[in-house]
Amino acid sequence: MSAFLRNTAFLLGLPLLLVLWWWWATIDSTNFFVPTPGELVTTFVDTWFGPRFWQDVLPSIGRLAAGLALAIVLGVAFGILIGSFKRLRQLLEPLLEFIRAVPPVVLVPLLMLLIGINDLMKVVVIVSGAIWPILLNTVEGVRATDEVQRDTCATYRIRGLNRLRYLTLPAASPQILAGVRQSLSIGLILMVISEMFGSSSGLGFTIVWFQRNFAIPEMWSGILVLGLIGLGLSVIFRVVERRILRWYHGLREVQRAS
Amino acid sequence: MRADTKSIPAFDGPMLQVAGLRKIYPTATGGFEAIRNLTFDVPAGQLACIVGPSGAGKTTLLKCIAGLLPRTEGVLELHGKDITGPPKTMAVVFQEYGRSLFPWMTVERNVELPLKAAGVPKAERRARAAEALEQVDLADAGGKYPWQLSGGMQQRVAIARAVAYRPEVLLMDEPFAAVDAQTRADLEDLVRRIWKELGITILFVTHDIDESVYLGERVIVLSAAPTVVQDDILVDLPADRDQLRTRSLPRFAELRTHVFEEIQRAKAEAKTGAIPAR
Amino acid sequence: MESAPARAVARSEPGRRSPRRPGSGLGPLLGTAGILGFLLLWELVSLAGLVDTRFLPAPHTVLVRLVEYLRDLAFWRDVADTMTAWAIGLTISVVAATVLGFAIGSSRFLEHATRSTIEFLRPIPSVALIPLAVILFGVKIQSALLLIVYASFWQVLIQVIYGTKDVDPVAEATARSYGLNRWQRVRHVVWPTALPYLMTGIRLAATVALVLAITAELIIGTPGLGKQIGLTQSTGDVVGMYALIIATGLIGVGINFLARLVERKALAWHTSIRTDLVT
Numbered sequence: 001m002s003a004f005l006r007n008t009a010f011l012l013g014l015p016l017l018l019v020l021w022w023w024w025a026t027i028d029s030t031n032f033f034v035p036t037p038g039e040l041v042t043t044f045v046d047t048w049f050g051p052r053f054w055q056d057v058l059p060s061i062g063r064l065a066a067g068l069a070l071a072i073v074l075g076v077a078f079g080i081l082i083g084s085f086k087r088l089r090q091l092l093e094p095l096l097e098f099i100r101a102v103p104p105v106v107l108v109p110l111l112m113l114l115i116g117i118n119d120l121m122k123v124v125v126i127v128s129g130a131i132w133p134i135l136l137n138t139v140e141g142v143r144a145t146d147e148v149q150r151d152t153c154a155t156y157r158i159r160g161l162n163r164l165r166y167l168t169l170p171a172a173s174p175q176i177l178a179g180v181r182q183s184l185s186i187g188l189i190l191m192v193i194s195e196m197f198g199s200s201s202g203l204g205f206t207i208v209w210f211q212r213n214f215a216i217p218e219m220w221s222g223i224l225v226l227g228l229i230g231l232g233l234s235v236i237f238r239v240v241e242r243r244i245l246r247w248y249h250g251l252r253e254v255q256r257a258s
Numbered sequence: 259m260r261a262d263t264k265s266i267p268a269f270d271g272p273m274l275q276v277a278g279l280r281k282i283y284p285t286a287t288g289g290f291e292a293i294r295n296l297t298f299d300v301p302a303g304q305l306a307c308i309v310g311p312s313g314a315g316k317t318t319l320l321k322c323i324a325g326l327l328p329r330t331e332g333v334l335e336l337h338g339k340d341i342t343g344p345p346k347t348m349a350v351v352f353q354e355y356g357r358s359l360f361p362w363m364t365v366e367r368n369v370e371l372p373l374k375a376a377g378v379p380k381a382e383r384r385a386r387a388a389e390a391l392e393q394v395d396l397a398d399a400g401g402k403y404p405w406q407l408s409g410g411m412q413q414r415v416a417i418a419r420a421v422a423y424r425p426e427v428l429l430m431d432e433p434f435a436a437v438d439a440q441t442r443a444d445l446e447d448l449v450r451r452i453w454k455e456l457g458i459t460i461l462f463v464t465h466d467i468d469e470s471v472y473l474g475e476r477v478i479v480l481s482a483a484p485t486v487v488q489d490d491i492l493v494d495l496p497a498d499r500d501q502l503r504t505r506s507l508p509r510f511a512e513l514r515t516h517v518f519e520e521i522q523r524a525k526a527e528a529k530t531g532a533i534p535a536r
Numbered sequence: 537m538e539s540a541p542a543r544a545v546a547r548s549e550p551g552r553r554s555p556r557r558p559g560s561g562l563g564p565l566l567g568t569a570g571i572l573g574f575l576l577l578w579e580l581v582s583l584a585g586l587v588d589t590r591f592l593p594a595p596h597t598v599l600v601r602l603v604e605y606l607r608d609l610a611f612w613r614d615v616a617d618t619m620t621a622w623a624i625g626l627t628i629s630v631v632a633a634t635v636l637g638f639a640i641g642s643s644r645f646l647e648h649a650t651r652s653t654i655e656f657l658r659p660i661p662s663v664a665l666i667p668l669a670v671i672l673f674g675v676k677i678q679s680a681l682l683l684i685v686y687a688s689f690w691q692v693l694i695q696v697i698y699g700t701k702d703v704d705p706v707a708e709a710t711a712r713s714y715g716l717n718r719w720q721r722v723r724h725v726v727w728p729t730a731l732p733y734l735m736t737g738i739r740l741a742a743t744v745a746l747v748l749a750i751t752a753e754l755i756i757g758t759p760g761l762g763k764q765i766g767l768t769q770s771t772g773d774v775v776g777m778y779a780l781i782i783a784t785g786l787i788g789v790g791i792n793f794l795a796r797l798v799e800r801k802a803l804a805w806h807t808s809i810r811t812d813l814v815t
Contacts, residue, residue, distance in 0.1 A: 010648040010649055010651070010652070011651075011652045012652070013649055014649050014650055014652065015652060015653055015656070033671060033672065087562075090562065090563045090566040090570075091566045091567065091569060091573075092570050093567055093570070094567035094568070094570060095570045095571050095574050098571070098785050098786075098788075101743075101785050101786075101788025101791075101792055102781060102788060103747040103762075104747065105750055105751040105755070106750060106754065106762065106765050106781045106784055107781070108754075109754075109766065109769035109777060110777065110778075110781065112769075113591050113774065114587070114591050114592070146357045147357075148352050148354045148357035148358045149358065149360065151321075151324075151326050151350070151352065152350070152358045152360075154325075154326055154343075154344045155324055155325075155344045155348065155349060156344075156371070156372035156375060156376075156419075156423065157375060157376070158371065158372060158375040159375070162375045166360065166363070166371055166375075167360070170360065170363075173362070185659065185661060188659075188661045189661045189662070189663045189751075192661060192663045192666075193663055193755065196663075196666070196755055197755075204663075207666075207667050208666070208667055211667030211668075211670055211671060216671070219667050222664070222667075223665065226660060226661055226664035227656070227657075227659065227660035227664065230658075230659030230660050230661055231655075231656055231659050233659065234655070234658075247362040247403055247405075248361070248362070250361075250403060250405060250406070251361045251403075251405045254405045254406070255405075
């Protein structure tokens, strides 16, 4: 029980202190830029718990989910393909290094031009940025598959889909998930940016709209929404990662202890 | 003594035939000759040990036999059939048990995997895996992950996986080099027991002279690289072996001395260049 | 280590796992072929008219424009603006994150107490701060710095905390038993342990900082390459846009290359270059 209390204190202590400090600092402030905690909470509820949730938040999240899902599927598929063939890897490596190094945001104007301003463009923008960490990490993971494990598969004639399912994918999974983790934040960033460009709905648009209209508490509440989405993503990721990589964490713990 | 230990009784149709085997690794400087010329047969049902000094290309030899490495020259036949890739009726136990078992699968699933890939139905797979785990005294460990087990236990899982696969030939590449002495003795007895129970052919690679004499019906001594067969010794110890009694037999001491001398000679020749290094 | 040489050579067999050896054979050639092939494919697509050349100009026109840019002082001024924001932002976040990371990582109490706050703040996408930056700083460089620092700070902080926590207990105990004081232990035990992590953090942060610098320029309009990309887009100069995008990619490659070089150099003593797995 005392352990539980201590953990709770650790969990909430600093956030509470910070909020208190914020409350105290804004208690009789007339600062236009910083709302009080109470103001922010009421604005948050008023702004986002209503039609805006269905019109702006959900579609944004939907596009993000679609983009990330596509990025994961394509990234892993191509990553495995490229990682499995040395010649293919050598052929594409410099090209991929270059494409990866292009800051994904600059592709937004490009894709607007090629696709137009619509949902597809926004999803493609997310995919075009989020796919690279997954793809390159998958390539690396497949490439670095243990030699003895490969020999084991070869001697027991574990081939084709079986090999993919029981050796390649699980062996690369720690790397793949490390890539996915990077992709989540890139995807979120691109979701926002794709909506800031010539869009008329979505979270990114709404937040910029608030700022242009000097609706400062609303703007802050929008930042909070983005923060919560980011937090939600990272929590979901962590749960999924723990499940998929239970063996990996167990193995690492054993290796560390020895 | 040399004469009588060298004679190998003739067997009809060897299980495994190695003739004129040569392996050169391509390198930037033109190639490294790991194996120069190896010729030996292994009859069906024999437990043969291959022993040689460090760097004798034992692992290379084993990988060639297992179909994991292409050979440069020579004949490699299993049951009279050319080995071009990993043969269906062969299993390999690697030295690196920690890397050969898949850490993302439980012990049971590790043992079952080759059977699954071979299309064995689920019920039979289960039964064979359970039986194999029982044979290596790990009946209770099926639900655990390999990394939750000790090194010796992990190697037993790898052996169980090979046993469940029911190969005709089992290759073992220094399987016990990385476990402690006590575990090692247990595992040696396990290999003897399984060999007798299953009647399979086992080719056991080791650098440990005592181990080779204790385990094998026959010891093939390799020279240093570039490798040739230095000596081929029939181990005429009683079939029922015991860590204590067998190892204290005078004949055991004689054989181990003989193998030891051969290996020393191999090393000396490599050093003085009696067999040119390239 | 038995038969180690054979095994080491076995790796370089074609078709088997082979560590990239510098200057070994076909690799770089194939890589060049890959890039040329890509350009050729692009050229063919635009030649065949599969995509409107207004949207996808032929690569040779883009490359010609890129060369023109390289001779243009204004282009280099934009590059300098971008790199200035990048360098300042990266420096601020690295210094701040290193100091804080060491403080947090070396105290169990602080590490526990800050964990939830860090876990909450870290996932906030830095672009969410764009409106705030605009209100506070407009199109001044500070806007870009706010985004850059926020994004890259966490990359370094997390790595440094992890690194300081990763100190080998045996090494720590050894240092204590030889009577090293707290400062000496930090200097000789904690710092060397955390250094590889710090280097990884800096490498990641360097990449992120460039992305955010360009983002701020493109969206807010702070001076730099990103702003120019926005301009080419709004004026319909598609060729220029492609050329600038390629230029940002080249800068990105350069930064990646440098960051990896520095990481390798700094870790030359380290037995294995760590991967990014633990973040």
